[in-house]
Amino acid sequence: MAIWLITGASRGLGRYLSREMARRGHTVIAAARDSGLLATLANESSNGHIVPLPLDLADSAAIRPAIDRALLDHGPIDGLINNAAIGDYRPFLEHREDELLTLVQVNIAAVMQLCLALLPHFLQRGAGHIVNIGSDLARRPLANMAPYVASKHALLGFSHSLLREVKDRGVRVNLINPGIIDTDFGGASEGSRPAHASLQPREFARLIADLIEGQLGHLVVDELIVHALGQDY
């Protein structure tokens, strides 16, 4: 059983991932901005396996102190799931500059900051696991989502490159690139998408947890692309 830091844990895929990892006996440090939703999530897990970490990833200066605090409070963290991201479907020119900078901060800079904070501990112990949740848009273009698509392309380059840097020292870096997931993402609402054409977050979280627990010995999953059978892509 391990201690996992999961970002974007208050809603969507991150909430299901937190529940699933806790159900399997792991301790989850659940990070997001909405402390009310995090408290509800933590209360659900009667075994105390989910602990809330209120954190705004758009606030770059808040990230390192939050991780240092979590390490002090909970001891060594074994794994990091970079799941939080923002994005919506809008022509590029309709974005304000501050919105673009926030997207880059949350979707890619914060991922690097979290890795920077935790990797030294992983390397020191010769073990650690980073799971980056990307998108199938990491490998293709989409009009009206340029900033989001750019951030996921960046995450792809970062994940594969970091893996090559640390894999011989006991640290895994996985990139999981999903198609459409039935969540609130980008102004949608969970439950509103056709089940055959979108990944159901509960099932998908189970697959990710299986993937995490199934990487034994010297095995590593560099990248995994996952779609619902009914999604056109």
Ligand SMILES: NC(=O)c1ccc[n+]([C@@H]2O[C@H](COP(=O)([O-])OP(=O)(O)OC[C@H]3O[C@@H](n4cnc5c(N)ncnc54)[C@H](OP(=O)(O)O)[C@@H]3O)[C@@H](O)[C@H]2O)c1
């Ligand atoms: N949904 C899809 O169709 C889809 C498709 C492909 C890939 N993905 C990827 O899957 C991952 C999960 O997405 P989802 O669909 O579960 O999204 P979601 O339902 O919108 O949830 C996003 C999560 O990120 C957190 N978050 C947003 N801004 C944050 C900030 N500034 N600081 C800290 N946390 C923040 C939110 O919590 P708070 O609001 O409480 O902060 C929330 O818990 C993302 O990486 C997304 O890019 C999604």
